[in-house]
Amino acid sequence: AQSVTQPDIHITVSEGASLELRCNYSYGATPYLFWYVQSPGQGLQLLLKYFSGDTLVQGIKGFEAEFKRSQSSFNLRKPSVHWSDAAEYFCAVGGYSSASKIIFGSGTRLSIRP
Amino acid sequence: GAVVSQHPSWVICKSGTSVKIECRSLDFQATTMFWYRQFPKQSLMLMATSNEGSKATYEQGVEKDKFLINHASLTLSTLTVTSAHPEDSSFYICSARTGQGAGNTIYFGEGSWLTVV
Numbered sequence: 001a002q003s004v005t006q007p008d009i010h011i012t013v014s015e016g017a018s019l020e021l022r023c024n025y026s027y028g029a030t031p032y033l034f035w036y037v038q039s040p041g042q043g044l045q046l047l048l049k050y051f052s053g054d055t056l057v058q059g060i061k062g063f064e065a066e067f068k069r070s071q072s073s074f075n076l077r078k079p080s081v082h083w084s085d086a087a088e089y090f091c092a093v094g095g096y097s098s099a100s101k102i103i104f105g106s107g108t109r110l111s112i113r114p
Numbered sequence: 115g116a117v118v119s120q121h122p123s124w125v126i127c128k129s130g131t132s133v134k135i136e137c138r139s140l141d142f143q144a145t146t147m148f149w150y151r152q153f154p155k156q157s158l159m160l161m162a163t164s165n166e167g168s169k170a171t172y173e174q175g176v177e178k179d180k181f182l183i184n185h186a187s188l189t190l191s192t193l194t195v196t197s198a199h200p201e202d203s204s205f206y207i208c209s210a211r212t213g214q215g216a217g218n219t220i221y222f223g224e225g226s227w228l229t230v231v
Contacts (some may be wrong), residue, residue, distance in 0.1 A: 036221075036222070042221040042224065043207060044158075099211075101160055102160070104160075105156075
């Protein structure tokens with residue numbers, strides 16, 4: 001079965017501190033993994049994606065994520081957060097083909113402490 | 115980057131009426147579009163997968179007669195909420211998948227807020 005788990009519902013970090021958001025997935029084939037960010041009342045913006053190649057993926061806004069097949073994880077990181085990073089973050093997994101559906105995790109709300 | 119447009123952004127309708135939400139891929143052709151529903155402070159729940167020229171594939175528990183999906187062209191999919199009731203009030207988001215292989219990705223619309231009164 002296809003599923004995504006984001007174990008942290010809410011995380012608060014200080015501005016300038018490092019960040020790691022956890023994501024674990026279950027998928028029967030080679031997964032296509034995504035991280036999206038959503039500001040309140042807004043749509044979703046793609047931060048980064050991974051299908052193959054280098055397991056450390058660079059995204060926009062200074063984010064990166066590392067795919068670890070042995071741990072079925074795709075954690076999102078940022079070395080130094082900014083107040084504007086406060087938002088909801090969603091990890092998603094799907095298949096390779098264009099018709100494969102994408103399933104989302106429950107999301108992690110990030111708050112930034114001044 | 116690729117743009118997906120949803121219209122309307124906000125809609126209020128009376129209970130028992132129907133409302134249509136459009137999802138357009140503005141600068142690419144999308145053979146597959148997806149419709150999601152999101153309740154406040156919750157994640158996105160996939161409702162259906164919409165394929166151009168064929169019937170949509172609905173997720174378990176989603177009423178296909180209530181949420182009518184039409185994918186008439188490679189750039190347009192519509193979701194019609196029929197006989198809407200207050201419990202249908204939600205944030206509806208569409209997405210479109212583009213490209214093949216490692217280049218394929220999914221872009222999301224800005225979402226549509228539906229309030230049924």
